[in-house]
Amino acid sequence: MATDKQTPPQQQESGSESISSVLSEKRKFPPPTEFSNAAHISSMEDYEKLYAEAAKDPEAYWAGIAEQFHWEKPWEKVLDWQPPYAKWFPGATTNICYNAVDRHVNSWRKNKAAVIWEGEEGDQRVLTYAELHRQVSKFANVLKIAGVKPGDRVAIYMGMVPELVIAVLACARVGAVHNVIFAGFAAHAITERVNDSKAKLIICADGTRRRGSTINLKNIVDEAIVNTPSVRSVIVLKVTGEEVNMHDGMDHWWHDLMGLAMDHNEPEFVDAEHPLFILYTSGSTGKPKGILHTTGGYMVHAANSFKYVFDIKDEDIYWCTADVGWITGHSYLVYGPLLNGATLMMYEGAPNYPQWDRFWDIINRHKITILYTAPTAIRAFIRAGDEWVTKHDLSSLRLLGTVGEPINPKAWMWYHTVVGQEKCPIVDTWWQTETGGILVSPLPGATPTKPGTATRPLPGIMVDVVRKDGEPCKSNEGGYLVIKKPWPSMLRTIYGDNKRYEETYWSEFKDMYFTGDGARKDEDGYIWIMGRVDDVVNVSGHRLGTSEVESALVAHEAVAEAAVVSRPDDLKGNALIAFVTLKDEYQGDMKLREDLRNHVSREIGPIAKPDEIRWAQGLPKTRSGKIMRRLLRELASSKEIKGDVTTLEDSGVLEQLREQEEED
Ligand code: ATP
Numbered sequence: 001m002a003t004d005k006q007t008p009p010q011q012q013e014s015g016s017e018s019i020s021s022v023l024s025e026k027r028k029f030p031p032p033t034e035f036s037n038a039a040h041i042s043s044m045e046d047y048e049k050l051y052a053e054a055a056k057d058p059e060a061y062w063a064g065i066a067e068q069f070h071w072e073k074p075w076e077k078v079l080d081w082q083p084p085y086a087k088w089f090p091g092a093t094t095n096i097c098y099n100a101v102d103r104h105v106n107s108w109r110k111n112k113a114a115v116i117w118e119g120e121e122g123d124q125r126v127l128t129y130a131e132l133h134r135q136v137s138k139f140a141n142v143l144k145i146a147g148v149k150p151g152d153r154v155a156i157y158m159g160m161v162p163e164l165v166i167a168v169l170a171c172a173r174v175g176a177v178h179n180v181i182f183a184g185f186a187a188h189a190i191t192e193r194v195n196d197s198k199a200k201l202i203i204c205a206d207g208t209r210r211r212g213s214t215i216n217l218k219n220i221v222d223e224a225i226v227n228t229p230s231v232r233s234v235i236v237l238k239v240t241g242e243e244v245n246m247h248d249g250m251d252h253w254w255h256d257l258m259g260l261a262m263d264h265n266e267p268e269f270v271d272a273e274h275p276l277f278i279l280y281t282s283g284s285t286g287k288p289k290g291i292l293h294t295t296g297g298y299m300v301h302a303a304n305s306f307k308y309v310f311d312i313k314d315e316d317i318y319w320c321t322a323d324v325g326w327i328t329g330h331s332y333l334v335y336g337p338l339l340n341g342a343t344l345m346m347y348e349g350a351p352n353y354p355q356w357d358r359f360w361d362i363i364n365r366h367k368i369t370i371l372y373t374a375p376t377a378i379r380a381f382i383r384a385g386d387e388w389v390t391k392h393d394l395s396s397l398r399l400l401g402t403v404g405e406p407i408n409p410k411a412w413m414w415y416h417t418v419v420g421q422e423k424c425p426i427v428d429t430w431w432q433t434e435t436g437g438i439l440v441s442p443l444p445g446a447t448p449t450k451p452g453t454a455t456r457p458l459p460g461i462m463v464d465v466v467r468k469d470g471e472p473c474k475s476n477e478g479g480y481l482v483i484k485k486p487w488p489s490m491l492r493t494i495y496g497d498n499k500r501y502e503e504t505y506w507s508e509f510k511d512m513y514f515t516g517d518g519a520r521k522d523e524d525g526y527i528w529i530m531g532r533v534d535d536v537v538n539v540s541g542h543r544l545g546t547s548e549v550e551s552a553l554v555a556h557e558a559v560a561e562a563a564v565v566s567r568p569d570d571l572k573g574n575a576l577i578a579f580v581t582l583k584d585e586y587q588g589d590m591k592l593r594e595d596l597r598n599h600v601s602r603e604i605g606p607i608a609k610p611d612e613i614r615w616a617q618g619l620p621k622t623r624s625g626k627i628m629r630r631l632l633r634e635l636a637s638s639k640e641i642k643g644d645v646t647t648l649e650d651s652g653v654l655e656q657l658r659e660q661e662e663e664d
Pocket residue numbers: 281282283284285286287288289327402403404405406407428429430431432433434454515516517529531532624626
């Protein structure tokens with residue numbers, strides 16, 4: 001099956017503007033025959049054919065997909081492109097909630113489960129499409145009674161309960177613009193987002209459950225809205241029964257309003273370019289950006305990418321573990337699955353509650369067939385030990401997915417063997433809040449996979465890796481990942497800040513969207529993400545992508561997680577600093593520092609050998625679980641953190657790293 005491992009490094013002449021690639025992974029896994037035989041797209045020939053057709057006439061390709069949805073009024077043309085501003089399906093009107101819910105209620109799927117929900121305490125609920133439709137229609141009426149008009153912004157701040165999905169869909173139904181704020185954020189992050197989007201209404205829960213305790217969300221909202229003049233009312237859903245203050249005239253209980261609302265609601269058919277939601281990026285590289293997505297184009301790509309990347313079938317029970325507070329939750333927990341009439345699993349709680357096998361227990365009990373999660377979770381599971389996984393029957397699984405960060409080949413192999421039992425293809429999906437949907441990913445029945453690469457772009461998506469001057473890179477030469485043609489679910493702007501939109505994405509290369517990521521394309525045309533361009537480390541004239549050095553470190557048996565940054569150095573120009581989290585059984589092994597440096601040198605070459613290794617109990621991460629290298633960079637050179645930390649998950653981690661440094 002798999003051919004074997006590393007080959008000698010590919011290096012560029014020093015001083016060139018390209019990014020040097022040092023890691024080369026040669027294992028390759030063809031899709032299992034049985035999987036291919038039943039898949040929507042079952043061979044590379046079919047993929048190549050579709051890709052070529054779409055490339056020849058992208059507008060015809062997208063129009064063909066769009067025709068599968070309900071449009072109240074047809075489009076006048078497919079695309080109006082005035083770089084860098086796109087209008088998809090101008091002239092058309094539609095409603096994404098109608099397409100995600102009503103369409104199925106009018107079909108045999110009416111009594112099919114739409115949402116299967118499980119809470120941390122083990123409580124469960126199932127909403128059929130008919131029930132979802134009833135609740136969404138009622139809540140849409142509540143929004144109307146509350147004075148919400150098409151185009152108004154509504155902030156949503158609640159845990160992962162079905163009402164979160166209901167609230168999102170009801171906003172879309174009445175043409176309001178939802179702005180979901182992850183329930184782990186503190187008051188000032190809410191204030192910032194609510195003020196930026198000028199939300200009129202906040203929908204929240206009284207509380208949410210996390211690792212056996214409850215968090216009072218309403219109190220946090222009370223604190224946040226002291227400084228939000230746009231907010232006129234707050235609707236509060238009772239979940240945990242927290243003690244909350246209900247302010248007269250301002251705060252209303254969800255159940256009181258639902259009790260008054262009628263079942264029937266006519267969806268508001270809006271322009272294809274009507275804003276659907278604002279969502280802030282994770283803040284891995286700087287201050288979060290308020291990304292604006294619109295209705296028609298987003299619907300078309302979220303639905304279509306979901307269908308093909310997850311090869312969805314009516315029998316599937318699909319589970320995306322991301323929170324709805326992130327783009328993954330928007331596109332692949334709510335919209336993508338529901339637009340396809342799929343059954344989705346939703347879990348409110350921690351992956352390690354009551355113990356480290358919660359995910360595997362859920363998969364076994366609910367007979368999950370498709371699991372979509374993130375590398376940060378996979379690394380945590382590896383650290384916790386295989387026995388938590390192997391004690392459960394995971395034979396229902398047929399497909400695995402990952403998103404959010406480059407997945408280190410070691411973590412990929414673990415996912416493949418321990419979770420997937422070597423029979424489930426892995427879709428490593430590359431995309432961004434800005435792209436609205438997956439752009440680069442294997443098609444599981446067609447694409448042979450390799451550990452650590454998102455492989456090839458989806459049909460209709462023109463991505464490339466280019467040099468600083470915009471010319472395409474040679475095979476395996478590291479450069480900048482760009483998108484050369486507009487796509488339907490692209491962001492339309494940064495909310496209220498066209499200038500920042502133009503500068504961030506469109507100023508680096510002429511008429512190409514710049515993703516901010518470094519990448520290389522290998523001999524099969526597979527895209528390997530090498531990390532953020534902001535995080536590229538410069539050593540002795542070589543520009544190295546962080547992910548390759550980190551993958552080499554993680555490949556060592558003692559290492560659970562690693563982050564690499566550079567620091568200005570008088571002698572070398574730059575020194576390479578690696579922050580390393582060891583597996584528990586290796587903690588305190590002093591000899592490891594030297595072992596690890598030599599290991600990296602052996603695996604990928606002496607230029608990547610870290611000058612310094614620092615032990616870390618944990619790494620600073622965004623609340624969506626991504627490593628924040630910019631904070632480590634600041635810590636490595638000055639000990640002072642000046643950058644934006646609103647999305648940092650746990651500030652204790654930085655404290656620990658500072659103390660550690662003093663001890664060492
Ligand atoms: P900010 O833009 O505020 O710095 P962010 O980029 O982390 O935050 P997201 O939109 O959540 O916000 O993340 C998109 C980024 O995540 C991509 O640009 C890429 O760097 C990384 N990413 C996502 N999926 C993958 C993947 N499969 N492989 C490698 N990297 C990925």
